[in-house]
Amino acid sequence: MTRLAAFERHCPDSVEGVTELLDSLGDEAIVYAGGTELFLLSKFGFAEYPHVIDLKGVEELRGIERSGGRLRIGATETHRSIERHPEVRRDWPALASMERGVGNLRVRTMGTIGGNLCFADPHSDPATFLLTVDGEIEARRGDGDPRRMKLEDFIVGPYENALEDGELLTSISVGELAPDAGVAHQKFILTERPAITAACHLRIEDGSLADVRLAVGSAGVRAARAEAAEGLLNGSGISDLDRVFEEAGPLAADAAEPVEDANGSVEYKRHVVAVVCRRVVDEAISAIGQENDIRPL
Numbered sequence: 001m002t003r004l005a006a007f008e009r010h011c012p013d014s015v016e017g018v019t020e021l022l023d024s025l026g027d028e029a030i031v032y033a034g035g036t037e038l039f040l041l042s043k044f045g046f047a048e049y050p051h052v053i054d055l056k057g058v059e060e061l062r063g064i065e066r067s068g069g070r071l072r073i074g075a076t077e078t079h080r081s082i083e084r085h086p087e088v089r090r091d092w093p094a095l096a097s098m099e100r101g102v103g104n105l106r107v108r109t110m111g112t113i114g115g116n117l118c119f120a121d122p123h124s125d126p127a128t129f130l131l132t133v134d135g136e137i138e139a140r141r142g143d144g145d146p147r148r149m150k151l152e153d154f155i156v157g158p159y160e161n162a163l164e165d166g167e168l169l170t171s172i173s174v175g176e177l178a179p180d181a182g183v184a185h186q187k188f189i190l191t192e193r194p195a196i197t198a199a200c201h202l203r204i205e206d207g208s209l210a211d212v213r214l215a216v217g218s219a220g221v222r223a224a225r226a227e228a229a230e231g232l233l234n235g236s237g238i239s240d241l242d243r244v245f246e247e248a249g250p251l252a253a254d255a256a257e258p259v260e261d262a263n264g265s266v267e268y269k270r271h272v273v274a275v276v277c278r279r280v281v282d283e284a285i286s287a288i289g290q291e292n293d294i295r296p297l
């Protein structure tokens with residue numbers, strides 16, 4: 001690890017101000033929020049910018065509130081602020097719980113949900129989770145209109161997102177959950193970042209699974225919905241899940257498209273994906289109708 005090279009920090013208070021700086025400073029400048037990824041890269045000598053633009057003073061990028069039938073989370077909200085937010089804990093408990101599992105307290109206190117998604121590290125908890133709760137993002141330049149897109153369209157590949165030149169991720173939103181829906185997130189972790197992530201949304205109708213949305217991530221280059229596995233799970237009886245998973249597990253592993261890396265071989269990851277998916281479906285079933293603990297953290 002090296003020392004950080006000197007840089008000038010700019011602290012605009014509006015998206016317009018950020019755009020003006022980016023336009024005038026060009027390739028010499030980069031935005032950051034918590035800096036947990038950017039300054040780590042800089043310390044390893046992989047990124048060097050003479051100008052860094054701090055987004056934390058931009059009011060438009062903050063806040064957690066219901067808006068237009070969805071929960072809107074400002075891009076610079078930290079994992080910790082989401083994890084602790086009373087409305088999130090009451091009405092989106094699986095989101096609070098997923099955030100509580102990110103990294104460690106230091107990372108959660110500094111790191112933001114927007115920074116996590118923009119960095120597009122394949123080993124991301126939010127990127128997997130948000131696929132099951134109709135996650136959308138909003139982006140804009142200071143001189144442009146907001147653009148909304150589905151999360152699946154935002155993360156294009158490893159360390160690559162769909163932002164256009166000078167555009168900021170301004171907010172993330174998730175859909176309201178039906179009162180009889182169960183949502184859960186699980187991960188398998190060997191080092192600091194998750195090796196496998198899986199999330200599930202479902203309901204139960206007449207003893208069978210319905211509205212199943214199963215997402216898998218971290219095993220391959222980007223999180224994805226396991227649509228073929230969802231097809232098998234929808235309409236399956238709860239008592240029949242062991243049998244259904246003999247086929248659904250390998251289909252979920254196909255969707256994860258595991259790659260061999262320091263976390264293991266493709267074969268090993270395929271096995272773990274199937275196991276974690278089974279667990280997350282069980283947890284989502286148990287989550288239906290559960291009372292949520294909203295005592296202050």
Ligand SMILES: Cc1cc2nc3c(=O)[nH]c(=O)nc-3n(C[C@H](O)[C@H](O)[C@H](O)COP(=O)(O)OP(=O)(O)OC[C@H]3O[C@@H](n4cnc5c(N)ncnc54)[C@H](O)[C@@H]3O)c2cc1C
Binds near residue numbers: 075126194
């Ligand atoms: C030790 C450790 C453990 C971790 N464990 C986990 C884990 O278990 N699960 C998990 O999901 N993640 C984990 N992470 C990743 C962590 O969640 C991210 O580092 C953090 O959320 C990034 O947010 P940030 O605000 O610090 O990003 P920054 O470093 O500020 O920014 C990251 C990148 O995004 C860009 N950017 C930031 N905000 C915006 C914006 N609003 N618009 C446009 N571009 C933007 C920046 O230019 C930069 O390129 C871990 C990280 C560390 C260091």
